[in-house]
Structure formats: structure tokens, C-alpha cells
Amino acid sequence: MGQEPFAAVDVIRAKRDAEPLSDAQIDWIVDAYTRGVVAEEQMAALAMAVCLRGMDERETARLTAAMISSGERLELRSERPTVDKHSTGGVGDKITLVLAPLVAACGAAVPQLSGRGLGHTGGTLDKLESIPGWQADMSTSRIAGQLAEVGAVVAAATEGIAPADRKLYALRDVTGTVESVPLIASSIMSKKIAEGAAGLLLDVKVGSGAFMKTRPQAAELADALVRIGRAHGVRTTAVLSDMSTxxxxxxxxxxxxxxxxxxxxxxxxxxxxxxxxxxAREMLSLAGIDGPDAPDPAAVLSSGAAHAVWQDMIRAQGGDPDAELPRAREVHLVEAERSGVVAELDAFAVGVAAWRLGAGRARREDPVAHAAGVRCLARRGERVQRGQPILELHTDNPESLPSALDALAGAVSVGAAEPDRQPLVLDIRRG
Known part of the structure; x- marks a missing residue:
């Protein structure tokens, strides 16, 4: 083994003391960590230093580039313009399931490599794996083939995509260093840029059920993501959307x-x-499918064309779109304690309840119960009567009900007056 150009402890000290890391230091430590030269505890210390001291725009862009360089970049050539989407994670966020086939039905190609859920936020692959026969793992050639034939693919990231990020993400999850804008931004963008789409839309969630609880936090992350995309030549737009319910x-x-x-x-x-x-409109704009003659996503959605693409997409990955979905063995109803209008339905509490019922996982290796979850029979702004069912808890494990109900204590607020309507889309940041 040759002499390493840096010592990990010197890089850690520099960031601990709020010094900017050089491009060479960043390139080396990402590569050395991926090779196993930098120990887990050393990278944990650096992640904490970044979490506390931050990184400037140059450092964040370089960290992203180093993580991309740790693996392969997909070359998903398509006759259609390619555009991808990423959500920062929320509660009830099944948007990808509708959006990918819709954008494909409008003429773009959507290569979306997605992840699994952890904690109170759900994962797209976990949702799709509840469809009998559906397969998440695909080779690059199979992804490219489906993209050409169907126009949309939602699959697990290949092992060769940003392996440094996969290793660092697992470390951050157990060391309290998830909530760092430079680390979040470089993690998201290293995977997405390596996937090779020409355009990228980011749905940055804001509110109790999101990682970014406040609008200023979400705006900071959105701007960082857009800057990184621009620096790497990827057309990028970030939409801030509400995740308080x-x-x-x-x-x-x-x-x-x-x-x-x-x-x-x-x-x-x-x-x-x-x-x-x-x-969908933002994704089509990124793909260059806009103007007076461009398809209207609302009209395409109501026409059923997106549903036809969905069926083709599911079948292409071994699934049966017409098969009956798993049903929970136990269903428990939560009733309204008073009459009035639902003023609040807290996203975080509902997400934790679904997780405890079995819909999510505490560790990446944990299985999920596909039938578990929560149905919101009443939502914010809807009138309810005392004793009316407002939540429906689904589980295969009745022993999970008490802890799920504990999570929901205080989650639903019923008042006399109708609450102010909160906009779903809070802001759009374009590169």
C-alpha cells in the first residue's frame, strides 16, 4: 500500500476548527473511506464536524463530485428527453407512483432509481413491492430497455451508483448526522446525477412530517440542490411542498x-x-416539452393514458397490476372525541403510527409489513361528529396497536371553526 497524501485526523481537525476543506482533501477522504483506509469512527467524526460547522458552496459541490466519482455513471440514452424526480421524504407521499407514468404519457422518459423507507417516512420501493411479483432490482441494460419501451422505470439503485454515499448514509443514520444541508444535498445529488437524467425535479417537503421542519430550512436545502445541479450541467428545479399533514x-x-x-x-x-x-408540469418544462402545443398533464391524467403506462410499467417489472393487494388482518378505528372541524392532523404522528404498525422499519435490514398503515377517514378542514371514525389503523400484529395509538395522542385537533387553507405548493426554485 502506498503512502496516503493526507491523514484523516488532520482533515477532521480542519473542519472541526471551521476551516474550509480543499478539493484534494475532499477527494481523498471520500475515496479513502470507500476503500476502507479511513475508519468508520473517523468518518463519523468528520460527519459530525460538517454537521456542526457546515460546508460552503464549493465544498458541497466537490463532495458531491467525489461521491459520484466513487462509482459508475449510467448512460441511459433515450429518444425521448430524460427527466428524474426526487422527494426528500414525507408521510403518504405516493406521488412518484402517479407522476412517473404521467410524465411518460406526456412524452418524456423517466428513469427513477428510488429507495426504501426508514423511520416515519415511506419508501417508494416498499410501496411497489406490495404488488405481487413486482421486482425492484434491475440490471442497467434492463432499465434502459424498459425506458425505451415503456417510458418509465422505478427501480432500486444499482450497486455501482455512488457507493461512497451508500456507506456514508448508513453511518450518518446511526451517528445523529442526518440533518445537515451539505450532507443531505450531496447525498441526494450524487445519486441523481450519476443516474444520468438531463433534468431533475426535487420535491422538498416542509413541515412536521418532513426532515425540514421550517420553510427557511427547506429553502436552504432547495437552493443547495439547485446549485449543485447547475454546477454539474443538470437542469434542476426544486418545489417546496407542505408536509404538515x-x-x-x-x-x-x-x-x-x-x-x-x-x-x-x-x-x-x-x-x-x-x-x-x-x-409534472415542472418536469415537462425541464425536459423541453412545453409551449402551447405541449400535453396538459391534468388532461392526460383524467384521460386514463397515465394509468395505461402504469400497467405497462408494473408488468415490465414482473408485477400484476390487476392482482389483489395485501390486506391487514386487524383493522382498528379511532373515533372523534368531539364534534367540529378537523383543525390539525399531524403528519409526523400519523407517520410514526404507520411505522409502528409495521409499514416502516427502524433499521435498513428490517422487513416491512405491506398491509400495515393508516387511512385518514377525516382530513384537515372536514367536519366530523363525536364518535365518528376518523382514523383506520391496519396491522397484521395486534400487539403493535397500543404503541401506534400512543403516537397518535394529540395528533388530531377538532375545533369549532374551519382552519385557514394552507397552500400545498409553497415555492418553486429554478436553476
Whole structure:
């Protein structure tokens, strides 16, 4: 083994003392960590130093580039313009399930490599794996083939995509260093840029059910993401959307798939359709499919064309789009304690309840219960009567009900007056 150009402890000390890291230091420590030369405890110390001291725009862009360089870059050539989407994670966020086939039905190609859920936020792959036969793992050639034939693919990231990020993300999760804008931004963008799409839309969630609890925090992250995309030649837009209350009525895996299919058939909760259409318009703009003759995503959604693409997408990955989805063995109803109007339905509390019922995982290796979750029978702004069911808890494990109910204590607030309507889309930041 040759002599290393830096010592990890010197890089850690520099960031601890709020000094900017050089490009060479960043390139080396990412590569050395991926090779196993830098120990886990040393990278944990550096992650904490970054969490506390931050990184400037140059450092963040360089960290992203170093993580991209740790693996392969996909070359997903397509006759259609390619555009990808990423959500920072929320509760009831089944938007990808509707959005990918919708944007494909409008003429773009959507290569979306997605992840699994952890904690109170759900993962797109976990939702899709509730469909009998559906497969997340695909080779690069199979992804490219499906993209050409169907126009949309949602699959697990290949092992060769940003391995440094995969290793660092797992470390951050157990060392209290997840909530750092430079680390979040470089993690997201290293994977997405390596996937090779020409345009990228980011749905940055804001509120109790999101990682970014406040609008200023979300705006800081959105701007960092857009800057990184621009620096790497990827057309990038970030949409800030509300996550103070669950999106739609279903939170879980199979229950969210069923709701997404309702939206694809022209029904479903209005907020899911509204956000999907806003994001679709931004994605089509990034793909260069705009102007007076461009398809209207709202019209395409209501026409059923996106549902046809959904069926093709599911079948292409071994799934049966017409198969019955898993159903929970136990259903427990939570009733309204008073009559009035639902003033609040806290996204975080509902997400934690769904997680405890089995819909999520505490560790990456944990399995999920596909039938578990929560259905919101009443939502913010809706009138309820005392004793009326307002939440429906689904689980295969009745022993999980007490802890799920504990999570929901105080989650629903019923008042006399109608609450002010909160906008779903808070801001759009374009590169």
C-alpha cells in the first residue's frame, strides 16, 4: 500500500476548527473511506464536524463530485428527453407512483432509481413491492430497455451508483448526522446525477412530517440542490411542498398503491392529483416539452393514458397490476372525541403510527409489513361528529396497536371553526 497524501485526523481537525476543506482533501477522504483506509469512527467524526460547522458552496459541490466519482455513471440514452424526480421524504407521499407514468404519457422518459423507507417516512420501493411479483432490482441494460419501451422505470439503485454515499448514509443514520444541508444535498445529488437524467425535479417537503421542519430550512436545502445541479450541467428545479399533514388519505404501502391507482384512474384525493400535476408540469418544462402545443398533464391524467403506462410499467417489472393487494388482518378505528372541524392532523404522528404498525422499519435490514398503515377517514378542514371514525389503523400484529395509538395522542385537533387553507405548493426554485 502506498503512502496516503493526507491523514484523516488532520482533515477532521480542519473542519472541526471551521476551516474550509480543499478539493484534494475532499477527494481523498471520500475515496479513502470507500476503500476502507479511513475508519468508520473517523468518518463519523468528520460527519459530525460538517454537521456542526457546515460546508460552503464549493465544498458541497466537490463532495458531491467525489461521491459520484466513487462509482459508475449510467448512460441511459433515450429518444425521448430524460427527466428524474426526487422527494426528500414525507408521510403518504405516493406521488412518484402517479407522476412517473404521467410524465411518460406526456412524452418524456423517466428513469427513477428510488429507495426504501426508514423511520416515519415511506419508501417508494416498499410501496411497489406490495404488488405481487413486482421486482425492484434491475440490471442497467434492463432499465434502459424498459425506458425505451415503456417510458418509465422505478427501480432500486444499482450497486455501482455512488457507493461512497451508500456507506456514508448508513453511518450518518446511526451517528445523529442526518440533518445537515451539505450532507443531505450531496447525498441526494450524487445519486441523481450519476443516474444520468438531463433534468431533475426535487420535491422538498416542509413541515412536521418532513426532515425540514421550517420553510427557511427547506429553502436552504432547495437552493443547495439547485446549485449543485447547475454546477454539474443538470437542469434542476426544486418545489417546496407542505408536509404538515399527510398527503392524501392513505399512509403505508399497499394502501398507498391503491390510492395512487385511484388517482391514475381519474379519482383519488384532490391534493395528490394537484401536487402530481404541478410537479409534472415542472418536469415537462425541464425536459423541453412545453409551449402551447405541449400535453396538459391534468388532461392526460383524467384521460386514463397515465394509468395505461402504469400497467405497462408494473408488468415490465414482473408485477400484476390487476392482482389483489395485501390486506391487514386487524383493522382498528379511532373515533372523534368531539364534534367540529378537523383543525390539525399531524403528519409526523400519523407517520410514526404507520411505522409502528409495521409499514416502516427502524433499521435498513428490517422487513416491512405491506398491509400495515393508516387511512385518514377525516382530513384537515372536514367536519366530523363525536364518535365518528376518523382514523383506520391496519396491522397484521395486534400487539403493535397500543404503541401506534400512543403516537397518535394529540395528533388530531377538532375545533369549532374551519382552519385557514394552507397552500400545498409553497415555492418553486429554478436553476
Amino acid at each position: 399527510p398527503l392524501g388519505r392513505a399512509v403505508g404501502n399497499a394502501v398507498e398503491v391503491a390510492e395512487a391507482v385511484d388517482v391514475l384512474r381519474g379519482g383519488g384525493p384532490p391534493d395528490v392529483a394537484e401536487l402530481t400535476v404541478v410537479l
